[in-house]
Amino acid sequence: MPPFASFATLALSLLLLLLLPPSSVQSSPAPLPSPSLLGRRAVVTGGTKGIGRGVVRELLSCGCAVLTCSRTAADLAELERDMHKEFPGCDLGTVPADVATPAGRAALLAAASELSPQLDVLVNNVGTNIRKPTLGYEPAEVRALLDANLLSCLHLSQALHPLLKAAGRSSIVNVGSVAGVTCIKTGAVYAMTKAAMNQLTGTLCCEWAADGVRVNCVCPWYINTPLARQVLKNRKYKKRVLDRTPMGRVGEVEEVAALVAFLAGDRASYISGQVISVDGGFTRNGALYDQ
Numbered sequence: 001m002p003p004f005a006s007f008a009t010l011a012l013s014l015l016l017l018l019l020l021p022p023s024s025v026q027s028s029p030a031p032l033p034s035p036s037l038l039g040r041r042a043v044v045t046g047g048t049k050g051i052g053r054g055v056v057r058e059l060l061s062c063g064c065a066v067l068t069c070s071r072t073a074a075d076l077a078e079l080e081r082d083m084h085k086e087f088p089g090c091d092l093g094t095v096p097a098d099v100a101t102p103a104g105r106a107a108l109l110a111a112a113s114e115l116s117p118q119l120d121v122l123v124n125n126v127g128t129n130i131r132k133p134t135l136g137y138e139p140a141e142v143r144a145l146l147d148a149n150l151l152s153c154l155h156l157s158q159a160l161h162p163l164l165k166a167a168g169r170s171s172i173v174n175v176g177s178v179a180g181v182t183c184i185k186t187g188a189v190y191a192m193t194k195a196a197m198n199q200l201t202g203t204l205c206c207e208w209a210a211d212g213v214r215v216n217c218v219c220p221w222y223i224n225t226p227l228a229r230q231v232l233k234n235r236k237y238k239k240r241v242l243d244r245t246p247m248g249r250v251g252e253v254e255e256v257a258a259l260v261a262f263l264a265g266d267r268a269s270y271i272s273g274q275v276i277s278v279d280g281g282f283t284r285n286g287a288l289y290d291q
């Protein structure tokens, strides 16, 4: 910009500041629709409940086309009804698929490929838990948690890589857990799967940067979802959780979905390989800071 133009812009800005009433100067501007995800295409696993549903809603609100799955066809139909009511004309596709199985992942891949040869965003959200002391795990339980939480993420990332690469600039967001960052009473196997997801995030970031694919991981502490509500209905345990959380409350799905959408879109274009906790300060709390 020539020096005169920048001087003129500065002078005009100062004039506006002087002329506008103080209230209009202080109030923040109305939020504009983010171009970061408008018209982009996303696959979100496990979109009917909890965090996945929050992510589907957030991405649709940004003008993104979303394909999601769960194992329960009736819940998918209900999700479609609810989202079309809230966002008339939105682009939402659903497919019943169990991503813990090769057949379920193949069904999701087929549905995504049929919609487009390109994919901008993959959110690996599906995860579950069987909480027990380490000595109590049966091999079949270990296998089930590895399949649902970790191998679904690895194999879907592999399967959808050609579509993500074809998009030119794309992003994977994995939904991990603070259980993969520090030690909490989730049981060893859940913690193992989430810790491994963090390492997968870093490795894929390094391997796939050249393909234009960014990879990040968000790690929630307790979030108000069906999965967490089961655990938090124990009032004594819930009090202990809140006591250890500097912000003194559990999180809401929207608070995770906002970060997922940010990482998914172009506003995060130089962020890759990161593992970010959404935890009200939980992972920064030392032993003495009970609330």
Ligand SMILES: NC(=O)c1ccc[n+]([C@@H]2O[C@H](COP(=O)([O-])OP(=O)(O)OC[C@H]3O[C@@H](n4cnc5c(N)ncnc54)[C@H](OP(=O)(O)O)[C@@H]3O)[C@@H](O)[C@H]2O)c1
Pocket: 045, 046, 047, 048, 049, 050, 051, 052, 069, 070, 071, 072, 075, 097, 098, 099, 100, 104, 125, 126, 127, 128, 148, 175, 176, 177, 178, 219, 220, 221, 222, 223, 224, 225, 226, 227, 228
């Ligand atoms: N909520 C928390 O406090 C919290 C904290 C840390 C991390 N996380 C992580 O956040 C993610 C979501 O948790 P959430 O609390 O939102 O769970 P949730 O409330 O239980 O919802 C899980 C969603 O995934 C679907 N799903 C589960 N297993 C599936 C499978 N094998 N194939 C396809 N869909 C499947 C469920 O539908 P169907 O059952 O009908 O298939 C549902 O839509 C998980 O990775 C979890 O580990 C949650």
